Amino acid sequence: MNFNISGLDELDIQILDILVKNSRTPYLEIARMCHVSGGTIHVRMKKMEDMGIIKGTKLIIDNSKLGYDVCCFIGIFLDKAISYNNVLEKLKTINEIVELHYTTGDYSIFAKVICKSIADLQELLITKIQSIEGVQRTNTFISLSQPIDRNIQF
Structure with a gap:
């Protein structure tokens, strides 16, 4: 899907895409995949949490x-x-x-x-x-x- 969400750029969408596929992906691995620093990922994640786009993580139990x-x-x-x-x-x-x-x-x-x-x-x-x-x-x-x-x- 292609989302055009106000306040999000291509890097934010790329981060979300990685996390949707595997929410346990470490920030440093996301940074490596996106060719940015780990600090950048932390800042972007905080921004998306503050915007209410990311509402936490959840455990899925069988x-x-x-x-x-x-x-x-x-x-x-x-x-x-x-x-x-x-x-x-x-x-x-x-x-x-x-x-x-x-x-x-x-x-x-x-x-x-x-x-x-x-x-x-x-x-x-x-x-x-x-x-x-x-x-x-x-x-x-x-x-x-x-x-x-x-x-x-x-």
């Missing part, structure tokens, strides 16, 4: 290796829009929810959930999500596989 074999998506219907903040606060306390979106369309909230088993998913739905005041009903989609896991490429 959940199935830890026994969490069920990935699903849950569409949550609210009884009324004013219930959103109360429901959101309750959903934030549920560790199995790894991603949450306030959406348009059929669902008010769309959640990505990771569980150990279908029995755990059932328990989660009944005792944790559907019991929240303001949740009218849910619609669950179990992911069978994830053939594409794409990051933005520059």
Whole structure:
């Protein structure tokens, strides 16, 4: 992709491209690849962090290796829009929810959930999500596989 982002030049884009491909690339290696000093990379990284383009780094864990074999998506219907903040606060306390979106369309909230088993998913739905005041009903989609896991490429 070719991005024209105000405040970024070709070196910044080159740095981002390297990090998207391997976020663990050391700054000195990036500097060598870009033919600049390590200090220049530090300054550019700080600039992009200050601009909010880089929001940190994250560890990616293979959940199935830890026994969490069920990935699903849950569409949550609210009884009324004013219930959103109360429901959101309750959903934030549920560790199995790894991603949450306030959406348009059929669902008010769309959640990505990771569980150990279908029995755990059932328990989660009944005792944790559907019991929240303001949740009218849910619609669950179990992911069978994830053939594409794409990051933005520059």
